[in-house]
Amino acid sequence: xxxxxxxxxxxxxxxxxxxxxxxxxxxxxxxxxxxxxxxxxxxxxxxxxxxxxxxxxxxxxxxxxxxxxxxxxxxxxxxxxxxxxxxxxxxxxxxxxxxxxxxxxxxxxxxxxxxxxxxxxxxxxxxxxxxxxxxxxxxxxxxxxxxxxxxxxxxxxxxxxxxxxxxxxxxxxxxxxxxxxxxxxxxxxxxxxxxxxxxxxxxxxxxxxxxxxxxxxxxxxxxxxxxxxxxxxxxxxxxxxxxxxxxxxxxxxxxxxxxxxxxxxxxxxxxxxxxxxxxxxxxxxxxxxxxxxxxxxxxxxxxxxxxxxxxxxxxxxxxxxxxxxxxxxxxxxxxxxxxxxxxxxxxxxxxxxxxxxxxxxxxxxxxxxxxxxxxxxxxxxxxxxxxxxxxxxxxxxxxxxxxxxxxxxxxxxxxxxxxxxxxxxxxxxxxxxxxxxxxxxxxxxxxxxxxxxxxxxxxxxxxxxxxxxxxxxxxxxxxxxxxxxxxxxxxxxxxxxxxxxxxxxxxxxxxxxxxxxxxxxxxxxxxx
Amino acid sequence: xxxxxxxxxxxxxxxxxxxxxxxxxxxxxxxxxxxxxxxxxxxxxxxxxxxxxxxxxxxxxxxxxxxxxxxxxxxxxxxxxxxxxxxxxxxxxxxxxxxxxxxxxxxxxxxxxxxxxxxxxxxxxxxxxxxxxxxxxxxxxxxxxxxxxxxxxxxxxxxxxx
Numbered sequence: 286x287x288x289x290x291x292x293x294x295x296x297x298x299x300x301x302x303x304x305x306x307x308x309x310x311x312x313x314x315x316x317x318x319x320x321x322x323x324x325x326x327x328x329x330x331x332x333x334x335x336x337x338x339x340x341x342x343x344x345x346x347x348x349x350x351x352x353x354x355x356x357x358x359x360x361x362x363x364x365x366x367x368x369x370x371x372x373x374x375x376x377x378x379x380x381x382x383x384x385x386x387x388x389x390x391x392x393x394x395x396x397x398x399x400x401x402x403x404x405x406x407x408x409x410x411x412x413x414x415x416x417x418x419x420x421x422x423x424x425x426x427x428x429x430x431x432x433x434x435x436x437x438x439x440x441x442x443x444x445x446x447x448x449x450x451x452x453x454x455x456x457x458x459x460x461x462x463x464x465x466x467x468x469x470x471x472x473x474x475x476x477x478x479x480x481x482x483x484x485x486x487x488x489x490x491x492x493x494x495x496x497x498x499x500x501x502x503x504x505x506x507x508x509x510x511x512x513x514x515x516x517x518x519x520x521x522x523x524x525x526x527x528x529x530x531x532x533x534x535x536x537x538x539x540x541x542x543x544x545x546x547x548x549x550x551x552x553x554x555x556x557x558x559x560x561x562x563x564x565x566x567x568x569x570x571x572x573x574x575x576x577x578x579x580x581x582x583x584x585x586x587x588x589x590x591x592x593x594x595x596x597x598x599x600x601x602x603x604x605x606x607x608x609x610x611x612x613x614x615x616x617x618x619x620x621x622x623x624x625x626x627x628x629x630x631x632x633x634x635x636x637x638x639x640x641x642x643x644x645x646x647x648x649x650x651x652x653x654x655x656x657x658x659x660x661x662x663x664x665x666x667x668x669x670x671x672x673x674x675x676x677x678x679x680x681x682x683x684x685x686x687x688x689x690x691x692x693x694x695x696x697x698x699x700x701x702x703x704x705x706x707x708x709x710x711x712x713x714x715x716x717x718x719x720x721x722x723x724x725x726x727x728x729x730x731x732x733x734x735x736x737x738x739x740x741x742x743x744x745x746x747x748x749x750x751x752x753x754x755x756x757x758x759x760x761x762x763x764x765x766x767x768x769x770x771x772x773x774x775x776x777x778x779x780x781x782x783x784x785x786x787x788x789x790x791x792x793x794x795x796x797x798x799x800x801x802x803x804x805x806x807x808x809x810x811x812x813x
Numbered sequence: 814x815x816x817x818x819x820x821x822x823x824x825x826x827x828x829x830x831x832x833x834x835x836x837x838x839x840x841x842x843x844x845x846x847x848x849x850x851x852x853x854x855x856x857x858x859x860x861x862x863x864x865x866x867x868x869x870x871x872x873x874x875x876x877x878x879x880x881x882x883x884x885x886x887x888x889x890x891x892x893x894x895x896x897x898x899x900x901x902x903x904x905x906x907x908x909x910x911x912x913x914x915x916x917x918x919x920x921x922x923x924x925x926x927x928x929x930x931x932x933x934x935x936x937x938x939x940x941x942x943x944x945x946x947x948x949x950x951x952x953x954x955x956x957x958x959x960x961x962x963x964x965x966x967x968x969x970x971x972x973x974x975x
Binding site for chain 2: 304307308311312314315318319322325326362363366367370610611612613614616638639641642645646648649652655656665666
């Protein structure tokens with residue numbers, strides 16, 4: 286204590302992100318290896334422009350890594366490699382389907398998807414470069430709501446919207462088809478996070494209790510009813526079951542995160558169930574999906590041309606053909622599945638990589654989602670918690686809805702598998718989601734005494750703001766009656782409350798797990 | 814390409830996928846292992862305000878060989894949290910901008926600060942509602958703080974440790 290080094294120096298080195306480099310090399314090996322094997326298997330040689338395209342992917346990953354090092358050095362190291370691997374596998378499969386020259390595979394466009402990947406990565410990492418703090422987004426809470434509603438309404442406008450395969454979810458901008466719902470997902474996540482972080486107390490506390498369920502007050506129900514109506518409108522007007530499920534699920538999940546009231550889940554599931562049942566009765570295309578789900582192998586379902594089970598059954602055959610270890614890149618017949626490059630890419634991968642490969646892919650998604658949820662737990666501000674949790678949940682739900690539809694766990698709906706399915710909007714939107722998750726995880730893991738948040742700046746104690754006088758400075762000694770320490774005065778009291786980690790937070794507000802930094806339940810949960 | 818080569822490549826590819834997955838899991842495991850309960854420091858990354866990846870937190874400025882090395886919360890909701898000391902002052906309170914954000918209903922938003930001057934650390938009350946105490950003595954002006962002496966802020970007790 287006698288000789289202190291008073292030199293001002295950053296106490297903590299930035300992480301070198303070695304793990305990320307290592308994982309990125311593996312991920313690029315996976316993406317490029319798949320690409321090479323497709324060429325070798327189908328054409329007996331490496332694909333055209335193999336080195337150029339491979340380098341393009343590698344350079345993208347490298348640039349992303351450098352941007353992370355410079356602008357978000359503490360961000361999670363697993364997210365980027367996992368996404369690069371998923372994206373690489375998806376591109377390889379799309380290219381594999383493209384060069385199969387099967388009749389239904391004409392729209393498969395690996396080069397276009399590669400461009401979309403590059404664009405997505407550039408936009409995402411530009412965003413990461415510009416957006417220094419995710420809390421900046423909170424200012425645009427209601428703007429985000431308006432933007433989200435506009436985006437989902439756009440396809441309904443005549444002239445702008447396009448109807449493809451019976452779903453009116455595309456818009457046509459300068460020759461490109463966009464699926465605005467993918468971007469609306471992000472806008473809604475921002476809106477819900479901003480809205481809920483402000484209103485979670487009223488939603489959690491006020492209202493009657495029925496059968497042990499804490500119900501919200503009717504007037505607090507306004508926003509959830511609005512979103513429920515909007516998601517039903519998507520279902521009815523745009524005939525898009527998947528997007529409707531995604532929006533509604535996102536909102537219910539974020540409500541639950543914000544309030545920790547299971548009544549919201551019960552309420553949400555009931556509302557969605559009622560909506561879906563009604564829709565199945567009223568609209569033939571929704572009912573048909575359920576028939577296809579339940580009886581795909583019936584001849585009547587299989588042969589019905591629009592909306593029959595042909596695609597689903599082909600997907601099942603494909604995965605069955607793949608078996609445990611798959612046929613290998615380029616050796617199966619996944620091109621027999623309609624839309625194998627977009628909606629059914631999971632089944633196509635199942636044929637060529639087998640159950641082993643599919644499990645690895647699902648685990649990759651799980652890793653990304655887990656890192657997102659972990660960031661949500663760790664980050665200090667409520668907005669960041671909700672946003673990261675919402676985005677991670679949306680990705681999990683999307684993966685579940687797609688894979689569940691293909692494997693017949695739930696009825697088939699029209700969502701895209703993030704990073705794999707062909708589609709520029711989906712790629713772009715999901716890369717932006719990844720940028721936001723990385724930004725939040727950087728903020729969650731950053732040591733807080735670096736001069737990045739708040740006014741406390743390292744190495745500048747002189748710049749300490751003037752003390753704010755809150756009430757009397759109370760030298761009467763009577764104020765802290767309940768906290769009066771024992772008369773041991775100067776003795777260290779290190780072990781005093783080791784025994785009551787669960788006792789003290791008892792008096793806190795029920796919603797405090799959002800703003801709290803170490804919620805009691807989190808201590809155990811982290812390691813489980 | 815012979816059948817055998819292709820089979821090897823095919824299985825090799827699956828192995829590569831799984832090597833990636835398992836390496837990623839290993840990275841996550843290392844993340845957790847570094848803050849295992851052994852050391853009783855589950856202070857970082859798990860969301861404690863002083864969140865610092867443990868890999869880095871465990872290497873504080875090597876230059877300082879004597880004097881307190883860290884600030885430890887020994888009582889209160891955040892009990893167990895440690896904060897490596899640097900040469901800058903530490904602001905304690907409930908405001909999110911504080912260095913150590915106390916989740917403590919009895920502390921003020923900007924409650925106290927602990928700062929180094931010369932070769933000594935001092936504690937100063939920033940006009941908090943409930944006061945800052947060392948033992949049963951209220952801190953009214955900046956006073957020197959020796960390692961191992963508990964400072965009571967609301968329900969929390971923090972101390973410097975060597």
